[in-house]
Amino acid sequence: MNKRLSLLATAVAAGLLLAQPAPAEARIPFFSNTQEIPTLAPMLEQTTPAVVHISVAGSREVRQRLPDAFRQFFGQRGQPEYREERPFKGLGSGVIIDADKGYIVTNNHVIQDATDIEVRLKDGRTFKATKLGADPETDIALLRIEAKKLTQIQLADSDKTRVGDFAVAIGNPFGLEQTVTSGIISALGRGGLGIEGFEDFIQTDAAINSGNSGGALVNLHGELIGINTAILGPNGGNIGIGFAIPANMMKNLVDQIIEHGEVRRGSLGIRGQDVTSDLTEAMHLNVSRGAFVNEVIADSAAAEGGLESGDVIISMNGNKISSFQELRAKVGTLGAGREAKFGILRDGKERTLTIKLKELSTTQVAASQMHPMLDGAELSNAEGGGVKIESVANNSAAAQIGLMPDDIIIGINRQRVTNLAELRKMLENREGVAALNIRRGNASLYVLIR
Incomplete structure (x- = not known):
C-alpha cells in the first residue's frame, strides 16, 4: 500500500x-x-x-x-x-x-x-x-x-x-x-x-x-x-x-x-544541524536533542546576540527545541523585530541569550517556491553569479537529492543561471527532467530533478 x-x-x-x-x-x-x-x-x-x-x-x-x-x-x-x-x-x-x-x-x-x-x-x-x-x-x-x-x-x-x-x-x-x-x-x-x-x-x-x-x-x-x-x-x-x-x-x-x-520572516543567521549520537560523542555533549550551531553568519541577529559556533540551542522562549528544523520554523514564523530567549549549552554549561530577530533577506527564499524536490533548502543570489544554497534541512527533499550548504547552482540543462529570478523562470518553463549544474568548491557536478 x-x-x-x-x-x-x-x-x-x-x-x-x-x-x-x-x-x-x-x-x-x-x-x-x-x-x-x-x-x-x-x-x-x-x-x-x-x-x-x-x-x-x-x-x-x-x-x-x-x-x-x-x-x-x-x-x-x-x-x-x-x-x-x-x-x-x-x-x-x-x-x-x-x-x-x-x-x-x-x-x-x-x-x-x-x-x-x-x-x-x-x-x-x-x-x-x-x-x-x-x-x-x-x-x-x-x-x-x-x-x-x-x-x-x-x-x-x-x-x-x-x-x-x-x-x-x-x-x-x-x-x-x-x-x-x-x-x-x-x-x-x-x-x-x-x-x-x-x-x-x-x-x-x-x-x-x-x-x-x-x-x-x-x-x-x-x-x-x-x-x-x-x-x-x-x-x-x-x-x-x-x-x-x-x-x-x-x-x-x-x-x-x-x-x-x-509575513515578515524572522532570521537568526546561523547554519546548523540536528544533534545526533555521532555529534554528541565527537563534541562531548551532554544532550541528545537540540540544534547544533555550525556557523554564525557575520552581522546577523545571532552574531549580535552572542551566539557562537559550537553552541547547542536547546530551548526557545522556554520551550524545548528538538531539531534544527523545529528551530528554523519557530524563528521564521515569530516575525522580524521580535525578541526571543534562547537556552543554549556552551562548554557543558547552560546559558540564556536574548536575541532580537532580523528580517530574512528578500533575496533569500525557500527553494520549495521553485520546485518540490528543492524543498528544505534556502537560496540566495551568489556573489559573482549563480544561486547559492544557504542551508539544507536534514532529511528534506533537497538533502535526499544530494544538495549541500554552499553549493552554487550555475546552470540548468546547460543554460547558465546567474540569479534567483532566472532559476525560477527556467524551472517554471522546464519540460521533463532538469539537470542542475552545481559548483561545489573546485568541483563541478550535476543533480537531476523531475
Whole structure:
C-alpha cells in the first residue's frame, strides 16, 4: 500500500485577542453531570459555531501535452506542452478568531487562486469573504467577512500541549459540514515532511480527511490548539496520522498579516544541524536533542546576540527545541523585530541569550517556491553569479537529492543561471527532467530533478 502526504481542504479560525487560555472558571466542561455519562456535547455546542464551511471558485493555469498528431510540427525534441486556464471549485474549513472584526483563519491551499470565496456559518448564513493575506510557506491565510453575531474560538497556548492530551478535530470533510472526530496528540514538533517550507506540526490520530483543511483541532475545553492541514495516508484517506499547524505559530503569522499586510520572516543567521549520537560523542555533549550551531553568519541577529559556533540551542522562549528544523520554523514564523530567549549549552554549561530577530533577506527564499524536490533548502543570489544554497534541512527533499550548504547552482540543462529570478523562470518553463549544474568548491557536478 502506497502512502503519500496529501493536503486537506479545511479552514480554521482562532480568537486573536484571546491569545491566553481562558480562566479555569470560564472554561467549558468536557462532560455533563446530568446523567453522569461523559460527553463532549456541552463543549461542542459552544465551539462548533466558530468553525465555518468555505467554498471557493476560480481558475488555474494547467499544462497539457500536445497530441501526437501535432508533434511533427515541433520535430523530435522534447514533449511540447501548451498552457490554458481552467476553472475550478473547492471546499474547505475555517475558524473564526475574532468575532468583532470578522477574521477567519484557513489554509492557504484552500483559497489559493480563488476569485470567489464564500463562507457558510453553522446557523446557515452565507457571506462573501475577502482575503487579507496569506503565507504559502506555512499554509496560513486570513479572511474577513462583514457579519454580526459571530462566535469566535478560544485560543490555547499550544506550546503547553503534551503528547497524550485528548484532541478533537472539527471541520467539513468531503463537504459534510460540522463533522467532529476525536483522538489524542500523537507527537509534537513534526518536520522534514516536505509539506510546507516551515514545518513544526502537531500530529494527531483524530480522523482527518479531505475537506478538513483549515479546520480546528481543539482540546477538551474547546480551545484551539491547531489548524488541521495535512494527512499521511494512501490515496488521501485517513489512517490516523494527521498534522495541524500550532495555534501559537498561526497567531504569530496572522498578527503580522494584520499589522503589515504580509509575513515578515524572522532570521537568526546561523547554519546548523540536528544533534545526533555521532555529534554528541565527537563534541562531548551532554544532550541528545537540540540544534547544533555550525556557523554564525557575520552581522546577523545571532552574531549580535552572542551566539557562537559550537553552541547547542536547546530551548526557545522556554520551550524545548528538538531539531534544527523545529528551530528554523519557530524563528521564521515569530516575525522580524521580535525578541526571543534562547537556552543554549556552551562548554557543558547552560546559558540564556536574548536575541532580537532580523528580517530574512528578500533575496533569500525557500527553494520549495521553485520546485518540490528543492524543498528544505534556502537560496540566495551568489556573489559573482549563480544561486547559492544557504542551508539544507536534514532529511528534506533537497538533502535526499544530494544538495549541500554552499553549493552554487550555475546552470540548468546547460543554460547558465546567474540569479534567483532566472532559476525560477527556467524551472517554471522546464519540460521533463532538469539537470542542475552545481559548483561545489573546485568541483563541478550535476543533480537531476523531475
